[in-house]
């Protein structure tokens with residue numbers, strides 16, 4: 502035999518952290534690699550004694566250390582009290598008597614031959630941001646691209662990613678939401694036709710190779726460790742990334758210890774802005790790639806809409822708005838704050854056009870419905886905030902029903918409005934907030950959009 506280890510085992514395990522008992526390989530092969538030092542084992546749960554007889558736990562896969570997210574039970578396998586992590590339970594249970602494994606032999610060496618097939622041209626704003634990002638990469642510092650919705654954020658990343666690939670580096674493009682990954686996958690595959698690319702999200706087909714460019718939901722990064730020379734987090738502010746300290750740690754852990762983590766978003770949190778200002782560099786783009794301003798929301802009162810829908814009546818203004826879209830054959834999205842209310846409204850919309858559908862995070866046909874809207878097989882969709890970002894459909898018109906609801910915060914409203922007017926052929930469109938009361942978030946979003954439109958003009 503040529504190599505003292507199985508190349509397939511290395512290709513699978515390099516950069517990952519995996520359950521010892523749940524690999525795609527026979528257990529005796531894994532055990533032999535451990536004996537011979539090619540694979541290192543790590544305890545699943547690390548427990549230390551804290552004060553007053555309390556135990557302190559750390560999950561070595563997801564780095565969760567929140568005491569409320571562990572359960573201790575009497576384990577038949579290790580015949581004693583055993584603790585498992587509930588945070589990453591969905592990926593297979595990690596407990597006190599579970600071993601995790603990481604690759605400890607020679608790393609995979611990635612090819613340095615790639616091609617960039619993207620034929621477009623960057624606007625001067627995009628090019629400046631790409632150059633600034635490359636400069637930050639050379640200096641090994643984190644970089645934030647703060648760019649308005651529709652400014653062509655993904656294209657900005659092509660050249661910097663290409664540089665990394667040509668240097669044989671391994672790169673990860675992560676996003677908190679699966680919809681964003683699904684939209685990115687075909688674009689990245691078209692841009693880098695000669696590069697091994699893998700998209701990882703719940704329910705994706707798994708491959709065994711070590712892909713050089715990994716697209717992943719941030720959840721999937723729990724399974725990586727010191728894998729990437731650079732990580733780009735797209736839509737960095739999207740739920741649940743901001744709310745979840747553990748996910749942030751998972752992103753950090755997936756990157757090599759000295760590798761910078763870069764961020765791309767239209768609506769950065771104050772916290773992210775402050776962090777990057779301290780340690781890294783920021784590029785700001787106020788203009789959409791086609792140069793037209795962002796659509797400013799218009800307000801329309803829709804008094805007691807909830808009561809009307811619950812009684813089986815579509816509020817008149819909403820029915821008129823939808824009918825106008827249907828007559829003009831303009832695709833549309835109607836955002837709801839609540840799945841139950843949306844599902845009660847669905848048959849009322851279907852009375853206007855029977856092809857109208859609704860989608861939410863757990864909807865079984867969610868992917869298909871969005872695809873059908875894109876192909877003009879559906880006139881419009883009702884949706885929860887899952888479609889607030891990552892979706893580009895030419896000439897889309899957008900309504901928010903119940904814009905005063907808490908879930909529609911400033912960032913969410915800016916993202917929702919960002920769906921409108923993205924294409925150069927249809928640079929404008931209707932962005933209407935139907936409300937039963939005006940909130941600060943609505944006014945803040947409107948003011949921010951107007952500010953960006955003003956500030957962008959001179960740049």
Ligand SMILES: [Zn+2]
Pocket residue numbers: 560561562563564565586587588589590595
């Ligand atoms: Zn865990």
Ligand SMILES: [Zn+2]
Pocket residue numbers: 576577578579580582583584596597598599
């Ligand atoms: Zn046990």
